[in-house]
Amino acid sequence: MTNESTLAAPNLLRRIPWRSVAIVVPFLAVLIALSISSPAFLTFQNVGNVLDRQAGILIVAAASTLVLIAGGIDLSIGATYMFTAVICGTVIVKVGGAEGAALGILAGVLAGLIVGIANGLIITYLKINPLIATLAMSFIILGATKLVSQFGKQGVGQIRVDVDEFRWLATTKPLGISLPTWIAFVILVILGIVLWRTTFGRYVYAAGGNAEAARLAGIRVNLVRISTFALAGLAAGIAGVIDLARTPSVPENDAIATTLTFTVLAGIVVGGTSILGGEGAIWRTVLGILFIAMLYNGFTLLRVDPLFQGIALGVIILVAVGFDAWSKYRRT
Amino acid sequence: MGRVVVTDVASSDAPQLLVELRGVGKSFGGLPVLSNIDLRLQPGSVHALVGENGAGKSTLSKIIAGLYTADSGVIVVNGEEVSFSSPREALDRGIATIAQELALVPALTVAENVFLGREPRTLGWVSRRKLRKEFTRLAERTGFTFNPDAQVGSLRTADQQKVEILRALARGASLIIMDEPTAALSAHDTELLHGVVRQLAATGHTVLLISHYLREVIELCDTVTILRDGQLIRTAPTADETEASLIEGMLGRSLGSVFPPKAPAPTDGDDVLTVTDLVGPGVNGVSLSLRPGEIVGLAGLVGAGRSEIAHAIYGAVRRSGGSVAVGGVECGPSITGALRSGIFLIPESRKEQGLVLGRPIRQNVTLSNLNEVAIGGWVNPNRERRAARGMLERVTVAGDDRRNVSALSGGNQQKVLFARALQRTRKVLIADEPTRGVDVGSRRAIYDLIAEQAAQGIGVLVISSDVEEVLGLAHRILVIRAGRVVAELSGDQMTEENVITAAFADPITVGPTPAGPTTAGPITTESY
Numbered sequence: 001m002t003n004e005s006t007l008a009a010p011n012l013l014r015r016i017p018w019r020s021v022a023i024v025v026p027f028l029a030v031l032i033a034l035s036i037s038s039p040a041f042l043t044f045q046n047v048g049n050v051l052d053r054q055a056g057i058l059i060v061a062a063a064s065t066l067v068l069i070a071g072g073i074d075l076s077i078g079a080t081y082m083f084t085a086v087i088c089g090t091v092i093v094k095v096g097g098a099e100g101a102a103l104g105i106l107a108g109v110l111a112g113l114i115v116g117i118a119n120g121l122i123i124t125y126l127k128i129n130p131l132i133a134t135l136a137m138s139f140i141i142l143g144a145t146k147l148v149s150q151f152g153k154q155g156v157g158q159i160r161v162d163v164d165e166f167r168w169l170a171t172t173k174p175l176g177i178s179l180p181t182w183i184a185f186v187i188l189v190i191l192g193i194v195l196w197r198t199t200f201g202r203y204v205y206a207a208g209g210n211a212e213a214a215r216l217a218g219i220r221v222n223l224v225r226i227s228t229f230a231l232a233g234l235a236a237g238i239a240g241v242i243d244l245a246r247t248p249s250v251p252e253n254d255a256i257a258t259t260l261t262f263t264v265l266a267g268i269v270v271g272g273t274s275i276l277g278g279e280g281a282i283w284r285t286v287l288g289i290l291f292i293a294m295l296y297n298g299f300t301l302l303r304v305d306p307l308f309q310g311i312a313l314g315v316i317i318l319v320a321v322g323f324d325a326w327s328k329y330r331r332t
Numbered sequence: 333m334g335r336v337v338v339t340d341v342a343s344s345d346a347p348q349l350l351v352e353l354r355g356v357g358k359s360f361g362g363l364p365v366l367s368n369i370d371l372r373l374q375p376g377s378v379h380a381l382v383g384e385n386g387a388g389k390s391t392l393s394k395i396i397a398g399l400y401t402a403d404s405g406v407i408v409v410n411g412e413e414v415s416f417s418s419p420r421e422a423l424d425r426g427i428a429t430i431a432q433e434l435a436l437v438p439a440l441t442v443a444e445n446v447f448l449g450r451e452p453r454t455l456g457w458v459s460r461r462k463l464r465k466e467f468t469r470l471a472e473r474t475g476f477t478f479n480p481d482a483q484v485g486s487l488r489t490a491d492q493q494k495v496e497i498l499r500a501l502a503r504g505a506s507l508i509i510m511d512e513p514t515a516a517l518s519a520h521d522t523e524l525l526h527g528v529v530r531q532l533a534a535t536g537h538t539v540l541l542i543s544h545y546l547r548e549v550i551e552l553c554d555t556v557t558i559l560r561d562g563q564l565i566r567t568a569p570t571a572d573e574t575e576a577s578l579i580e581g582m583l584g585r586s587l588g589s590v591f592p593p594k595a596p597a598p599t600d601g602d603d604v605l606t607v608t609d610l611v612g613p614g615v616n617g618v619s620l621s622l623r624p625g626e627i628v629g630l631a632g633l634v635g636a637g638r639s640e641i642a643h644a645i646y647g648a649v650r651r652s653g654g655s656v657a658v659g660g661v662e663c664g665p666s667i668t669g670a671l672r673s674g675i676f677l678i679p680e681s682r683k684e685q686g687l688v689l690g691r692p693i694r695q696n697v698t699l700s701n702l703n704e705v706a707i708g709g710w711v712n713p714n715r716e717r718r719a720a721r722g723m724l725e726r727v728t729v730a731g732d733d734r735r736n737v738s739a740l741s742g743g744n745q746q747k748v749l750f751a752r753a754l755q756r757t758r759k760v761l762i763a764d765e766p767t768r769g770v771d772v773g774s775r776r777a778i779y780d781l782i783a784e785q786a787a788q789g790i791g792v793l794v795i796s797s798d799v800e801e802v803l804g805l806a807h808r809i810l811v812i813r814a815g816r817v818v819a820e821l822s823g824d825q826m827t828e829e830n831v832i833t834a835a836f837a838d839p840i841t842v843g844p845t846p847a848g849p850t851t852a853g854p855i856t857t858e859s860y
Contacts, residue, residue: 197713198706198709198710199703199706199709199710200709202699202702202711205691205695206695206699209689210685210687210688212684212685213679213685213686213688213699215667216646216667216677216679216685217752218668218671219699220668278691
């Protein structure tokens with residue numbers, strides 16, 4: 001269909017990268033507006049703080065972007081994030097010392113990876129819709145989290161990991177920038193390049209863009225999908241460990257898990273990655289997450305009632321998705 | 333036939349609608365797509381619109397249907413100048429489009445679909461009795477026979493199209509635009525739909541038909557309008573046209589022969605593909621072989637199991653029995669195994685099974701063979717560009733290959749799939765419906781590619797619902813019915829009649845020994 005329009009219309013319309021404009025323009029607009037209205041905003045200190053706090057979420061969001069591009073969705077990342085933090089904290093408390101810190105980090109990260117692989121296997125081999133499968137998994141993981149945590153704290157209160165060998169992870173500041181920020185930066189660059197330049201990245205796009213075509217072209221779509229879920233789990237593990245080192249008490253509130261999942265998805269969607277798969281990029285997700293963070297930060301600096309943050313974010317998501325749909329409509 | 337009945341149709345209750353276009357033009361992004369089109373759609377006639385992809389057919393039909401607004405010129409309906417800003421407004425004036433992709437609700441019944449959104453109501457409740465009564469009245473007017481309570485999802489595509497047409501009529505349409513209505517239909521369903529179109533014209537409706545099938549145009553339509561590069565070449569009674577004259581009008585030159593000259597059938601050489609007793613979903617014990625350089629056609633009705641056989645050979649579905657060997661070496665029951673052995677499948681539906689439409693042309697070419705342009709998982713952009721360009725040149729797809737593949741016409745999209753196939757030397761190429769929805773110009777290019785592959789010693793299996801195409805290309809034809817090879821035709825036996833007879837013969841008897849075609853004649857039946 002649309003033989004003619006596809007020949008003639010694209011030359012002008014398709015040249016305008018609507019989807020890029022969708023995030024870049026508002027991002028820059030808010031950045032400039034905040035810099036002008038609040039002198040405290042564009043300071044090394046404030047930006048450093050924002051990035052440090054967003055490090056974990058950026059890591060999770062970047063890996064989740066791969067899941068979405070490959071045509072899946074992972075609602076269990078928030079639960080996995082909490083689960084890995086609890087595992088890490090428990091191991092540190094139980095073992096203690098530098099050894100405990102090392103083992104804790106390893107255990108946390110591995111736990112994330114295992115959950116991710118389990119998600120992938122359930123979705124591909126049991127053929128359960130990813131939305132439902134990871135929703136169910138998130139309940140299971142949250143339950144498991146409580147089990148582990150009861151074992152970890154042995155009584156009342158929270159698991160606290162005031163171990164310097166572990167907290168070092170968050171307190172070191174190479175070149176004045178926090179280690180979590182560095183870790184996030186490196187992971188984002190790696191995932192970005194994987195998506196952009198590797199055969200695996202290509203397969204991720206193909207699997208999400210047209211799974212049947214990818215399969216008939218000889219791509220092992222299931223393996224690709226499982227890998228993206230495994231990466232998301234791994235990322236949640238890393239983020240859980242990093243944020244535990246920053247806090248340093250184990251979060252034990254289901255709302256934290258849910259909020260993380262939704263913020264990650266919101267950031268990805270605001271960035272312009274298609275929820276339907278096949279399209280998207282890491283840099284979009286980074287802009288999307290930072291856009292939301294910047295907005296929240298700006299609200300705080302400008303002393304706007306925090307209750308407006310949620311409303312503003314909701315509106316922004318609707319506008320972003322609406323714009324996306326509109327730009328797709330323009331292209332057909 | 334249409335024209336003759338026009339006079340006495342005036343008495344029937346179908347509204348007469350004379351639609352005229354005067355000097356209509358349209359540009360997209362500064363590029364003229366249509367210029368100065370004059371068209372008169374006579375009530376009670378079937379009017380065909382032909383042209384290559386990109387000639388402006390779809391744009392023109394969309395302007396009439398209110399999807400696009402013309403930049404210049406006017407549309408006149410029954411002597412009154414109109415300007416549509418939406419399909420809804422066009423429908424209010426009696427103009428409806430039956431799209432290629434049907435917009436029906438599969439879970440609802442025929443009658444419910446026909447009156448969707450305008451159900452006869454009593455106090456807000458749909459009155460089933462009234463619904464059925466109105467449906468019967470409508471069906472009688474058009475002469476369609478239908479069970480109003482049948483679920484639409486269970487109907488065959490041709491019948492679904494009929495439902496869609498009825499719906500248009502229920503909304504008072506008297507000009508019906510059909511864009512490639514028979515592209516997805518089997519020969520039998522195509523006949524059915526042609527009957528419907530004739531009936532519509534006989535009851536005073538006007539049908540504007542866009543079609544790539546020139547024979548259909550000549551047999552079915554009263555008038556034909558040829559478009560080329562957005563210009564109207566001529567409008568003429570189809571009685572004055574032949575397929576050759578239409579092609580010449582569309583291309584601006586004569587095409588020569590539709591098919592490339594057939595190389596003599598290879599007689600020597602060991603089989604390159606040997607399929608023995610293959611069993612799988614929809615495949616009930618198929619044995620066939622392919623010599624190097626041989627083109628074998630798989631003919632049969634839609635649903636006979638031709639694509640299923642292709643998928644089973646390619647390892648895309650689980651085999652439950654039998655074996656596939658390439659050059660005498662058994663090939664694994666997976667797509668990766670088939671690819672390694674040198675089998676490649678160009679699937680039936682390029683949009684659903686072939687291309688990743690949202691990705692660039694270049695990436696679609698290299699998708700199957702990305703490792704050749706990558707080192708250790710890293711794609712080498714220069715190498716990829718060179719590989720893709722080389723292949724695209726061979727299959728004659730011009731232009732920037734960083735554009736999304738969705739920007740290409742159907743014919744060029746199909747060529748991109750061939751480019752993917754050519755990226756590595758294959759031993760066996762299976763092309764499933766290689767020219768479906770492809771314009772005349774590209775069709776020949778695709779035939780040439782198939783012939784060229786065979787000339788290089790590759791065994792080619794061509795699946796097509798177009799019997800002429802199979803006859804024109806293949807050295808040998810296997811007729812498929814109910815997942816089995818029911819006839820093998822070669823040499824003089826390869827006639828349209830024999831193919832159709834074998835494809836349509838007796839309903840297959842379930843059992844280990846299916847009856848062969850009753851007309852023994854020149855058809856050799858395979859024994860099981």
